[in-house]
Amino acid sequence: MGEGGAGGGEGLLYLTDDQLRKGIEAMFFAYRAFTSDPDRILAAHAFGRAHHRALHFIHRSPGTTVTNLLAVLGVTKQSLNRVLRTLVAGGLVEARVGRDDRRERHLHLTPAGQALERQLSDAQRGRMRAAYRAVGPAAVAGFRQVLEAMMDAETRRHYLRLRDGS
Amino acid sequence: MGEGGAGGGEGLLYLTDDQLRKGIEAMFFAYRAFTSDPDRILAAHAFGRAHHRALHFIHRSPGTTVTNLLAVLGVTKQSLNRVLRTLVAGGLVEARVGRDDRRERHLHLTPAGQALERQLSDAQRGRMRAAYRAVGPAAVAGFRQVLEAMMDAETRRHYLRLRDGS
DNA sequence: GAGTTTATGTCAGCCTTGTTGACTTTCCAA
DNA sequence: TTGGAAAGTCAACAAGGCTGACATAAACTC
Numbered sequence: 555m556g557e558g559g560a561g562g563g564e565g566l567l568y569l570t571d572d573q574l575r576k577g578i579e580a581m582f583f584a585y586r587a588f589t590s591d592p593d594r595i596l597a598a599h600a601f602g603r604a605h606h607r608a609l610h611f612i613h614r615s616p617g618t619t620v621t622n623l624l625a626v627l628g629v630t631k632q633s634l635n636r637v638l639r640t641l642v643a644g645g646l647v648e649a650r651v652g653r654d655d656r657r658e659r660h661l662h663l664t665p666a667g668q669a670l671e672r673q674l675s676d677a678q679r680g681r682m683r684a685a686y687r688a689v690g691p692a693a694v695a696g697f698r699q700v701l702e703a704m705m706d707a708e709t710r711r712h713y714l715r716l717r718d719g720s
Numbered sequence: 721m722g723e724g725g726a727g728g729g730e731g732l733l734y735l736t737d738d739q740l741r742k743g744i745e746a747m748f749f750a751y752r753a754f755t756s757d758p759d760r761i762l763a764a765h766a767f768g769r770a771h772h773r774a775l776h777f778i779h780r781s782p783g784t785t786v787t788n789l790l791a792v793l794g795v796t797k798q799s800l801n802r803v804l805r806t807l808v809a810g811g812l813v814e815a816r817v818g819r820d821d822r823r824e825r826h827l828h829l830t831p832a833g834q835a836l837e838r839q840l841s842d843a844q845r846g847r848m849r850a851a852y853r854a855v856g857p858a859a860v861a862g863f864r865q866v867l868e869a870m871m872d873a874e875t876r877r878h879y880l881r882l883r884d885g886s
Numbered sequence: 887g888a889g890t891t892t893a894t895g896t897c898a899g900c901c902t903t904g905t906t907g908a909c910t911t912t913c914c915a916a
Numbered sequence: 917t918t919g920g921a922a923a924g925t926c927a928a929c930a931a932g933g934c935t936g937a938c939a940t941a942a943a944c945t946c
Contacts, residue, residue, distance in 0.1 A: 568857040574845045575780075576883050577852070577864060578754075582773070583879045584867035585751050586794065588744075602902055607748070620923065628752065633904055635924065657913055657922045679740045685869035686743070689862065691734040696855065696862025698743060701750035703851035713749045717742050768931055786894065799933055801895065823893045823942050 577700075591677035599670065601644075604629075604637045609663065609671045612647060614716055617660040619652070626712045646670060743866075757843035765836065767810075770795075770803045775829065775837045778813060780882055783826040785818075792878045812836060 567573065592606050611626055612618060620638070624631055638661070641647040646667035652658035663671060686694050705713060733739070758772050777792055778784060786804070790797055804827070807813040812833035818824035829837060852860050871879060 565857065568860050569849055569852055571845060573860075574848045574852065575841070577848050577860070577867075578841075578844055579879060579882055580864055580867040581751065581754055583875045584870045585747065587871045587875055588747055590872070604903060621921095629903085630905065631923075632906085632925085636903080639924095655914070655922080657911095659923070675741070675744075678744055679737060681870060682740045682743050683735055685866050686735055686740065688869040689865040691731060692858075693862030693865040694734050694739075694743070696859030697866035698746055699855040699859040700851050700863035701743075701746040703854040704750045704847060705753045706756070709749045709753055713745060716745055770932060787892090795932085796934065797894075798896085798935085802932080805895090818893095821893080821943070823940095825894070 587681065588678070591681055592674045595674055595677060601640070601670075604633075605641060606674055608634070608637050608641060609646065609667060609674065612661045612663055613668070613671045613675075616662050617650075619658045619660060620649075621658075623661065626716075628709075641667070753847065754844070757847055758840045761840055761843060767806075767836075770799070771807060772840055774800070774803050774807060775812065775833060775840065778827045778829055779834070779837045779841075782828050783816075785824045785826060786815075787824075789827065792882075794875075807833070 589603060593603060596602060596606055607627055608623065611623055615622070620631070620634065624634055627634060638647060638649070642649055644666075645664055648662045648664055649659040650662060652660055702710065702713070755769060759769060762768055762772055773793055774789065777789055781788070786797070786800065790800055793800060804813065804815070808815055810832075811830055814828045814830055815825040816828065818826055868876065868879070
């Protein structure tokens with residue numbers, strides 16, 4: 555019946571290649587906007603996007619270990635280590651030796667780190683809030699549902715643990 | 721009344737900092753998944769994400785010029801030129817001198833370029849289709865609405881021109 | 887026809903952020 | 917006491933951004 559091979563006609567028009575393509579392009583353009591505000595702030599501090607990610611998740615899970623952060627961020631320890639080193643050197647992050655297991659480093663934001671994290675997340679939330687307000691709660695619910703359905707199982711685990719309170 | 725300062729109580733709970741934070745984290749994790757399938761394919765061909773973006777938009781707008789592609793992708797000409805050079809050298813893209821204005825290069829995918837683009841977009845659409853199917857058309861509509869509301873005005877212009885047919 | 891602007895390409899160099907591989911130190915646990 | 921996990925370090929490399937400077941051809945303008 556001309557629905558692009560989906561057949562049946564029970565309202566599957568939203569699964570056509572054309573609709574999927576529009577969703578793909580929307581993700582590309584929106585993600586660029588999504589990172590643009592923090593990027594501007596970071597540039598002024600001589601930090602990059604990787605530093606923002608580290609600050610965000612340390613803020614979310616104070617006292618988290620390097621290994622845990624590694625799993626959440628999905629990068630190598632060498633890559634993360636370089637970022638953490640500059641954050642510690644810059645006085646934004648403190649790496650405390652673990653009490654129970656003294657091999658572990660528990661990561662915390664310093665007051666300066668909290669200030670920058672706040673500045674970055676304020677900017678990012680500002681854009682998100684404007685978008686949410688413009689489209690209303692029903693659209694927002696759909697937005698989150700699609701994003702969650704796109705994640706890999708492993709990634710979703712990390713996401714849900716954060717979403718539902720660590 | 722305890723709605724995080726939004727006040728009024730007319731169902732503004734979806735605008736709390738906590739809800740916004742969940743949306744931000746969902747964007748981060750979903751975007752990583754979103755790019756993971758093409759990234760795997762590209763790695764096997766010794767290409768990167770930048771090549772994928774160029775292939776995608778040349779496929780979408782056959783005969784587009786370098787300047788136009790520059791505006792859509794939002795990168796410098798030096799950066800794009802490096803990518804285009806390898807795509808032309810690899811026989812995936814053809815740069816034809818313009819008829820009316822012979823300074824312009826009109827970009828087209830070769831059959832090999834079309835084949836790779838198809839492989840990449842099939843993978844990306846596959847993930848998107850599964851997510852769409854899992855949540856249904858209403859959620860998908862909300863997903864697109866939020867993404868479009870997040871874009872900068874300038875970016876949205878490019879997006880809409882593509883969305884509604886170039 | 888001369889001068890300016892536009893479209894494109896190119897060279898050189900820099901930065902961030904990712905990668906792999908090899909190795910060391912620390913230290914918990916069997 | 918020994919094996920292995922956690923953490924850190926060094927070296928080298930690549931992708932893909934960036935800036936600045938410059939070249940060329942073509943189109944446009946006066």
